[in-house]
Amino acid sequence: MISKSALAFLRKQSNAQNKVASMTVAHQRNFAGGGPKKPAMPASETDFDVVFVGGMNATALLKFMQHDGVNYKMALITEQSRFILPQSYFAVSHGHIAELKLESGTVSAQVEQWSRYDTFAKVSQFLPNQNKVKLSNGREYTYKALVVNTGFKHTSEHIEGLPEFEKDRGENNVFVHAIDHKERLQRNYYHGWNHNNGDMICYSPKFPYKGEGTDFYALYYEHFLRQDILQGRSARNAKIQFWTPNKEIFKFPYANEVALEECRKRGIDVYFGWEMLSVKTNEHGQKIATFRCTDTGKTIEKDFFSAVINPPSKPHQELLDSGIANGEGVVDVNPYTLQHKRFENIFAFGDCIGVNTTRTESAAIHQTPIVKHNLTQFMEGKELNAIYDGYTFMPFLLGHSYATNFQHYHDYEPHALNHWVPHYGIFARWYFGRMMKSQMQMGEKFSSFKKNHGPPYYNFNPRYLPVEHNDYLQRRGIPVSEVKMFEPKVRVAHDDHHHH
Numbered sequence: 001m002i003s004k005s006a007l008a009f010l011r012k013q014s015n016a017q018n019k020v021a022s023m024t025v026a027h028q029r030n031f032a033g034g035g036p037k038k039p040a041m042p043a044s045e046t047d048f049d050v051v052f053v054g055g056m057n058a059t060a061l062l063k064f065m066q067h068d069g070v071n072y073k074m075a076l077i078t079e080q081s082r083f084i085l086p087q088s089y090f091a092v093s094h095g096h097i098a099e100l101k102l103e104s105g106t107v108s109a110q111v112e113q114w115s116r117y118d119t120f121a122k123v124s125q126f127l128p129n130q131n132k133v134k135l136s137n138g139r140e141y142t143y144k145a146l147v148v149n150t151g152f153k154h155t156s157e158h159i160e161g162l163p164e165f166e167k168d169r170g171e172n173n174v175f176v177h178a179i180d181h182k183e184r185l186q187r188n189y190y191h192g193w194n195h196n197n198g199d200m201i202c203y204s205p206k207f208p209y210k211g212e213g214t215d216f217y218a219l220y221y222e223h224f225l226r227q228d229i230l231q232g233r234s235a236r237n238a239k240i241q242f243w244t245p246n247k248e249i250f251k252f253p254y255a256n257e258v259a260l261e262e263c264r265k266r267g268i269d270v271y272f273g274w275e276m277l278s279v280k281t282n283e284h285g286q287k288i289a290t291f292r293c294t295d296t297g298k299t300i301e302k303d304f305f306s307a308v309i310n311p312p313s314k315p316h317q318e319l320l321d322s323g324i325a326n327g328e329g330v331v332d333v334n335p336y337t338l339q340h341k342r343f344e345n346i347f348a349f350g351d352c353i354g355v356n357t358t359r360t361e362s363a364a365i366h367q368t369p370i371v372k373h374n375l376t377q378f379m380e381g382k383e384l385n386a387i388y389d390g391y392t393f394m395p396f397l398l399g400h401s402y403a404t405n406f407q408h409y410h411d412y413e414p415h416a417l418n419h420w421v422p423h424y425g426i427f428a429r430w431y432f433g434r435m436m437k438s439q440m441q442m443g444e445k446f447s448s449f450k451k452n453h454g455p456p457y458y459n460f461n462p463r464y465l466p467v468e469h470n471d472y473l474q475r476r477g478i479p480v481s482e483v484k485m486f487e488p489k490v491r492v493a494h495d496d497h498h499h500h
């Protein structure tokens, strides 16, 4: 962590440096508002240096690269023109944070037109052996390097009958957690409330999935229920249950132990090894979920009063078909450099990668500077020396206004500040508001229209030591041979990049 005074000092230094740089480095002036504007990328261009495919994070990465003055021919393909900030989703859904703070800046406000962007388009075919992508709008682009940030296919359609339940405004007490559109937040306003009797099913799907580590709200709901039972608003038999096909709540063993103990103390029933197949209303008006036991294959029908469901995440077919994703449906990158293990000119980050850490937006944000640096090193034929340490952050919500957190590195090695806030009392109460706000601000800063260098410092870029001297690799005893996978080769003529 960096203290406030140190940050202020570094900012001052960086501003001073920028002033000097702006006298000598032409590109800086373009971004400061002066100097000639770069011409827009002609619509006829189809041969790019770097192609980015993804959403909010790919957009932000391209914006940061533009601000770095990287003069590559770049193109972004993205299905939306603005995005929901994942770190604000929960806080906004229950009114802890104003709805205004929910969305990112638009793609067109973030990315300057000297790069190409195809919004509302997707890559329908990846052809990694030809260095080519085919788009849903009929275009075909070639590239020298490709950045994949495509997450998972995450939709209620993966559970039979669930889309039907989504058609009313939430009165049926069945809620789907997804980070797709701001209208979902309005429908979900009462998620986990109004549980008056019977069972509430909280469901998390099979790993790997979108929201792993951050979708566990059962303890938060239990706090409401306890008060409602005390006040006679809910029946005494009303229960919170957690169902999942996995054999754990968190993959992070430390967090899993803490969460299970808390569930035990607070009477939350935990059912491992049950996959939700369908939901329906029977002839008596009862809501019924069908589950399959992952060990025996046996199916059961289970009645419920409320359900709060994170639907299954599936790999994108186009990634599987192309061989960019492996048999497990994830993009197999080197966990430290985020370079693909088989296609040296592909980098990937965010939920789609197969790395031993918990998939969160905080993790994707921490991966961004690594990809940015290594991508430019790759293009310039230099060593990939930015190392991702696996850092991820998960809020752990304990009640309406109580929270702590979990944080870890690769292979679930706890971070020094992991779980530092005690569960109850003034600290957890204070931390809840502070954490919600700081998480929101992190996403906002990352994805706003303001042009900067991106995380971690925004005003200046981090520098990285040669891999032989990397602290993290040394501490973990990871040999350099695990990091260096391909021989560096210059991909752009020197004139093509930087500082012109």
Ligand SMILES: Cc1cc2nc3c(=O)[nH]c(=O)nc-3n(C[C@H](O)[C@H](O)[C@H](O)COP(=O)(O)OP(=O)(O)OC[C@H]3O[C@@H](n4cnc5c(N)ncnc54)[C@H](O)[C@@H]3O)c2cc1C
Pocket: 053, 054, 055, 056, 057, 058, 077, 078, 079, 080, 086, 087, 088, 089, 090, 121, 122, 123, 124, 149, 150, 151, 152, 177, 178, 179, 210, 211, 212, 214, 215, 310, 316, 318, 349, 350, 351, 352, 359, 360, 361, 362, 363, 364, 393, 395
């Ligand atoms: C209920 C819930 C709560 C969460 N809460 C938190 C939280 O509090 N904190 C936190 O840090 N994280 C949270 N997360 C996790 C967070 O949402 C993800 O980790 C994050 O969104 C991953 O970002 P990504 O860019 O990798 O993938 P995504 O956000 O899934 O984005 C992928 C993008 O790629 C696009 N795409 C896919 N295929 C193609 C294609 N072929 N062509 C073009 N575009 C394509 C998609 O349209 C999408 O825009 C939560 C998730 C859920 C579900």
